[in-house]
Amino acid sequence: MKTAHILESLRAGRTTLWRNPAVVTAIDRPALTRLVEKARDRFDRFAPLLAHLFPDMGPAGRIASPLIAWTGAPITTGPMFVKADHALPITGSVKARGGIHDVLGFVERAAAAEGLIEIGGDLSALLEPRARERLASYRVTVASTGNLGFSVGIAARAFGLGAEIHMSADAKAWKKARLTAIGAEVIEYAGDYGAAVRGARKASGQDDRVYFVDDERSIDLFAGYAVAARELADQLDAAEVAVTRRRPLTVYLPCGVGGAPGGIAFGLRAIYGEALRAVFVEPVASPCMMIALAEGNGKSVSVYDRGLDNRTLADGLAVAEASELVLDAVGPSIDAAVAVPDGMMVDWVVRAHREMALRLEPSAASALAAIDVVGSIGEAADAAGTHVAWLTGGSLLPDHEFHALVGADTTP
Numbered sequence: 001m002k003t004a005h006i007l008e009s010l011r012a013g014r015t016t017l018w019r020n021p022a023v024v025t026a027i028d029r030p031a032l033t034r035l036v037e038k039a040r041d042r043f044d045r046f047a048p049l050l051a052h053l054f055p056d057m058g059p060a061g062r063i064a065s066p067l068i069a070w071t072g073a074p075i076t077t078g079p080m081f082v083k084a085d086h087a088l089p090i091t092g093s094v095k096a097r098g099g100i101h102d103v104l105g106f107v108e109r110a111a112a113a114e115g116l117i118e119i120g121g122d123l124s125a126l127l128e129p130r131a132r133e134r135l136a137s138y139r140v141t142v143a144s145t146g147n148l149g150f151s152v153g154i155a156a157r158a159f160g161l162g163a164e165i166h167m168s169a170d171a172k173a174w175k176k177a178r179l180t181a182i183g184a185e186v187i188e189y190a191g192d193y194g195a196a197v198r199g200a201r202k203a204s205g206q207d208d209r210v211y212f213v214d215d216e217r218s219i220d221l222f223a224g225y226a227v228a229a230r231e232l233a234d235q236l237d238a239a240e241v242a243v244t245r246r247r248p249l250t251v252y253l254p255c256g257v258g259g260a261p262g263g264i265a266f267g268l269r270a271i272y273g274e275a276l277r278a279v280f281v282e283p284v285a286s287p288c289m290m291i292a293l294a295e296g297n298g299k300s301v302s303v304y305d306r307g308l309d310n311r312t313l314a315d316g317l318a319v320a321e322a323s324e325l326v327l328d329a330v331g332p333s334i335d336a337a338v339a340v341p342d343g344m345m346v347d348w349v350v351r352a353h354r355e356m357a358l359r360l361e362p363s364a365a366s367a368l369a370a371i372d373v374v375g376s377i378g379e380a381a382d383a384a385g386t387h388v389a390w391l392t393g394g395s396l397l398p399d400h401e402f403h404a405l406v407g408a409d410t411t412p
């Protein structure tokens with residue numbers, strides 16, 4: 001589809017598909033690749049501490065999720081799985097990967113500056129009261145539509161750091177309440193995510209003791225997400241799923257600013273090369289990545305400037321502008337982008353609950369909606385391959401929020 005037709009379709013609120021006419025399947029970013037390896041090491045080093053601080057996550061201290069075979073009504077010809085990041089430990093969304101990793105990096109740097117630990121060395125001193133006292137003079141700030149602030153705030157407070165969370169109007173009351181309860185400071189905005197970013201950036205200033213988790217530009221955030229790729233590859237191996245060019249792996253990745261899907265796609269492309277199809281999924285009102293890719297000059301564009309209103313039920317994806325870091329790192333390697341209407345996401349929240357007893361938020365259900373869309377127009381070779389819907393959040397949705405979404409239909 002031509003860019004003008006895509007915009008017309010989006011403005012009409014219709015399901016829209018953009019395909020990359022010239023996908024680049026080679027990843028040649030050695031510096032970024034090394035950062036992803038460092039992120040994996042950092043998660044390993046922190047695992048015993050996380051297990052101690054968050055007993056619910058089990059003794060391994062792993063921020064990892066199951067890969068589950070889809071046993072609902074078939075929507076693909078080839079095998080289909082869901083990657084259950086909606087059930088990730090600690091915060092129940094994909095942000096537990098990138099957001100928590102970014103905070104761990106700052107905790108490590110701050111603790112080293114205080115002489116509490118050495119970078120790359122043993123971290124157990126961080127659990128001592130003395131360490132928490134010293135780290136209390138450090139602070140993390142972030143802007144969020146909800147899930148990023150929730151993950152960053154919980155991680156920072158767990159190590160005794162201050163947390164200042166700038167929340168857009170999309171953010172849900174229960175997330176703000178839980179953050180306030182653990183001693184994070186929540187600053188609310190009447191405007192969208194962009195307004196919260198400007199506020200958070202301003203509040204962060206130049207103080208070395210204040211770290212701004214920059215959703216649009218943080219490389220540590222991106223690297224934390226990318227670690228998920230190896231996890232998925234190991235799970236597909238264990239399930240004896242062969243990924244080949246004739247039977248490719250298609251992953252459906254819900255996209256806001258692009259960090260989570262971008263990091264994951266970066267990692268998967270490095271593993272699977274030409275045998276990967278990375279499909280980014282967005283709401284029809286907030287397709288900032290699709291528009292930037294379709295316009296094709298590597299620049300982010302505001303959806304407002306293209307006649308869209310960024311109003312969607314999918315609070316995790318309610319972002320008007322894509323990250324240029326992501327566009328630069330993986331833009332050319334994204335195979336397709338799909339924009340889906342809110343109604344379709346809600347239908348899939350209901351279906352995922354009825355058919356698989358999954359508790360998803362609309363942002364996560366968008367991945368299932370996208371399989372439905374692409375499946376109906378997909379190429380034969382892709383259809384025969386393996387499909388993975390990345391379910392990015394929702395297991396911690398309170399009952400009243402979830403029941404409001406699925407209506408009377410709450411029996412699995």
Ligand SMILES: *Cc1c(COP(=O)(O)O)cnc(C)c1O
Pocket residue numbers: 093094095147148254255256257258259260261316317319361363364392393394
């Ligand atoms: C943040 C989020 C995404 C997308 O991540 P980005 O890094 O913003 O692209 C997808 N799903 C959920 C539930 C999220 O919270």
